[in-house]
Amino acid sequence: MGAVDMDICARVKEDRPLLSVQGVKKLYGNRIGCTDVTFDLFPGEVLGIVGESGSGKSTLLGCLAGHLKPDAGRILYDGRDMGALGEPERRRLSRTEWAFVHQNARDGLRMGVSAGGNVGERLMAVGARNYGTIRDTAADWLGRVEIAADRIDDRPSAFSGGMQQRLQIARNLVTGPRLVFMDEPTGGLDVSVQARLLDLLRGLVRDLGLSVVIVTHDLAVVRLLADRLMVMKSGRVVEQGLTDQVLDDPQHGYTQLLVSSVLQV
Numbered sequence: 185m186g187a188v189d190m191d192i193c194a195r196v197k198e199d200r201p202l203l204s205v206q207g208v209k210k211l212y213g214n215r216i217g218c219t220d221v222t223f224d225l226f227p228g229e230v231l232g233i234v235g236e237s238g239s240g241k242s243t244l245l246g247c248l249a250g251h252l253k254p255d256a257g258r259i260l261y262d263g264r265d266m267g268a269l270g271e272p273e274r275r276r277l278s279r280t281e282w283a284f285v286h287q288n289a290r291d292g293l294r295m296g297v298s299a300g301g302n303v304g305e306r307l308m309a310v311g312a313r314n315y316g317t318i319r320d321t322a323a324d325w326l327g328r329v330e331i332a333a334d335r336i337d338d339r340p341s342a343f344s345g346g347m348q349q350r351l352q353i354a355r356n357l358v359t360g361p362r363l364v365f366m367d368e369p370t371g372g373l374d375v376s377v378q379a380r381l382l383d384l385l386r387g388l389v390r391d392l393g394l395s396v397v398i399v400t401h402d403l404a405v406v407r408l409l410a411d412r413l414m415v416m417k418s419g420r421v422v423e424q425g426l427t428d429q430v431l432d433d434p435q436h437g438y439t440q441l442l443v444s445s446v447l448q449v
């Protein structure tokens with residue numbers, strides 16, 4: 185293959201969505217969890233999903249992350265059909281190329297293991313064996329999420345809510361994932377703690393060039409983090425577009441209500 189051909193191949197690969205979601209539907213009995221969801225996420229993009237409680241955000245995120253099996257539609261990750269992946273391969277991707285940041289840090293941390301252990305454990309899961317390197321990398325990541333070096337041997341139960349959430353982020357990002365799912369990462373925290381966490385997240389997403397799908401109730405979060413926005417209502421996508429465009433000039437009546445804060449989301 186010539187240099188020009190290789191260049192074209194590289195560009196085609198760049199142009200391929202990392203995640204391609206095609207007509208995804210998830211039912212709970214007769215109840216619609218989400219339906220007819222279609223979008224592409226390109227490498228380095230941050231997609232925000234907003235909507236009131238019960239609109240289907242968590243259901244969709246669960247389908248994307250492989251926690252739930254859609255009843256219809258296809259999800260392609262890097263060109264591979266997720267429905268055709270075996271469980272071992274899905275688990276491998278969850279450990280290596282994907283990360284999931286839970287709203288409740290306790291769901292994403294091992295509370296009985298030290299802060300350094302929480303981060304180091306993820307490295308060991310992808311094959312790291314040198315104790316010194318693992319501890320150094322863990323210490324480096326604690327620093328990146330603004331946890332003081334002398335807390336490395338403390339358990340997360342001794343940390344504040346904001347610190348626990350920052351530790352969960354370090355644990356998730358230490359292995360250099362390509363795709364990060366975030367479920368209300370700033371939910372349940374004090375406003376000032378949220379602001380600091382959001383700042384930190386924004387820096388990390390930019391520095392690491394992460395592709396992110398983030399579910400939130402908070403329009404300020406998507407305003408700051410998301411390149412594109414998807415608005416959901418009753419399990420369906422009612423509007424999607426560039427974040428500023430959707431928030432500054434919402435087309436759908438429901439989005440207009442969300443933006444004008446008439447709806448409590």
Ligand SMILES: Nc1ncnc2c1ncn2[C@@H]1O[C@H](COP(=O)(O)OP(=O)(O)OP(=O)(O)O)[C@@H](O)[C@H]1O
Pocket residue numbers: 212215216217218235236237238239240241242243244
């Ligand atoms: N395990 C379940 N069993 C039955 N119905 C469910 C289940 N989980 C969600 N649902 C229903 O699916 C719909 C979408 O719920 P979902 O939790 O995805 O919404 P959401 O936008 O994430 O809400 P919230 O912001 O409150 O978490 C709702 O009607 C909900 O009642």
